[in-house]
Amino acid sequence: MKCPYCAHEESKVLDSRPVEDGSSIRRRRECLQCGRRFTTYERMDHVPVMAVKRDGRREPFDRTKILKGLVLACGKRPVSMDDLERIVSDVERDVMNRGEHEVSTLQIGAMVMERLRQLDDVAYVRFASEHRRFRDVDMLVEEAATFKERKRREDEMRDQVPLLTVEAGSTKTTK
Numbered sequence: 001m002k003c004p005y006c007a008h009e010e011s012k013v014l015d016s017r018p019v020e021d022g023s024s025i026r027r028r029r030e031c032l033q034c035g036r037r038f039t040t041y042e043r044m045d046h047v048p049v050m051a052v053k054r055d056g057r058r059e060p061f062d063r064t065k066i067l068k069g070l071v072l073a074c075g076k077r078p079v080s081m082d083d084l085e086r087i088v089s090d091v092e093r094d095v096m097n098r099g100e101h102e103v104s105t106l107q108i109g110a111m112v113m114e115r116l117r118q119l120d121d122v123a124y125v126r127f128a129s130e131h132r133r134f135r136d137v138d139m140l141v142e143e144a145a146t147f148k149e150r151k152r153r154e155d156e157m158r159d160q161v162p163l164l165t166v167e168a169g170s171t172k173t174t175k
């Protein structure tokens with residue numbers, strides 16, 4: 001951290017404290033060469049992780065969404081909110097620790113199911129069937145997109161066919 005007065009590179013930290021929202025740290029420093037004091041702000045390197053759906057759409061990884069799904073699956077089951085919070089925190093930590101900027105919703109679902117299975121069989125089955133349902137819907141969307149693309153190509157081909165016939169005809173007439 002260069003001193004703003006003499007550009008010396010070394011300073012000692014007199015005091016550091018997080019800024020109120022916790023997104024950065026404020027440090028009071030003293031230059032080791034000229035002795036003058038200055039303040040620096042160090043921002044945490046926060047890289048958001050995106051959840052990728054089957055159809056390729058992305059949205060920021062959202063722990064409340066996972067929790068909602070779990071609460072639904074655990075309705076009337078002897079599972080505490082603390083247990084569910086712990087599952088979500090575990091999954092969130094694992095996702096962040098992968099060090100990648102993207103994670104598929106299928107992977108998230110698998111991670112949740114793995115933990116839920118150890119907690120409650122019924123909740124596990126409910127969550128798994130819900131997860132499967134969403135996966136099937138995503139697959140339908142994917143298939144529909146493929147179908148549309150194939151139809152577009154067929155239409156293009158059909159548009160080109162008359163052109164070819166006309167060309168063939170015109171070469172004939174010029175002969």
Ligand SMILES: [Zn+2]
Nearest residue numbers: 003006031034
């Ligand atoms: Zn200095």
